[in-house]
Amino acid sequence: MPKRIYAVIGLILLCLTGCMVTTRLDLPAWKAFRQEMLARDYITQLEAEQGPATLFIRCGYGDISEADMAVLKTELQTFLSSEGFLDEYVPYARGEAEKDTASAGVMQHMSSIQIDIYPAGTDRSVWMSTARYYTEPYRSDRQMEVDNYQTWY
Numbered sequence: 001m002p003k004r005i006y007a008v009i010g011l012i013l014l015c016l017t018g019c020m021v022t023t024r025l026d027l028p029a030w031k032a033f034r035q036e037m038l039a040r041d042y043i044t045q046l047e048a049e050q051g052p053a054t055l056f057i058r059c060g061y062g063d064i065s066e067a068d069m070a071v072l073k074t075e076l077q078t079f080l081s082s083e084g085f086l087d088e089y090v091p092y093a094r095g096e097a098e099k100d101t102a103s104a105g106v107m108q109h110m111s112s113i114q115i116d117i118y119p120a121g122t123d124r125s126v127w128m129s130t131a132r133y134y135t136e137p138y139r140s141d142r143q144m145e146v147d148n149y150q151t152w153y
Contacts, residue, residue, distance in 0.1 A: 022049040022056065027088040033079050042068060044120040050096060050111065055089070057115045069117075069127075076115050077129060077152050086148060093133070110134065113149055129153065 025048035034046050037059075045060035057076065064072070079085055093111045110133035116125040129152045134144040 022051045025050055029085045029088050055111050055113045059117045060120045062120050080113050081149050
């Protein structure tokens with residue numbers, strides 16, 4: 001009997017994780033920034049994937065000083081909040097939101113942006129930060145104040 005329970009739980013988890021489709025972010029500003037960052041010897045991976053509700057930024061690092069780690073965090077947040085990036089990303093995110101919601105023409109469910117930094121060879125994040133398009137989570141019953149990914153939590 002316990003084997004059946006584990007099999008059912010495993011099947012449910014497989015279905016739930018298989019339903020989330022992500023696509024690699026392929027915007028020119030992101031590609032240029034990514035290339036610049038990967039030129040640093042302590043960054044081993046930098047990927048951006050758009051999910052239904054979040055843009056996931058995953059940054060892997062090798063041997064890094066505390067000062068370089070602080071700079072890395074600031075540079076990621078600054079770039080992802082920059083006009084150059086957001087001029088490309090916001091229209092893209094808006095288009096993705098319209099595809100994913102039935103409320104086209106109404107205030108869309110805009111993606112949040114999440115940064116995860118982790119040591120190379122692991123998948124355990126040692127630092128995470130999130131920014132949203134709106135100052136608060138989207139609610140259809142009121143006008144939302146736009147923060148435009150400027151505040152990081």
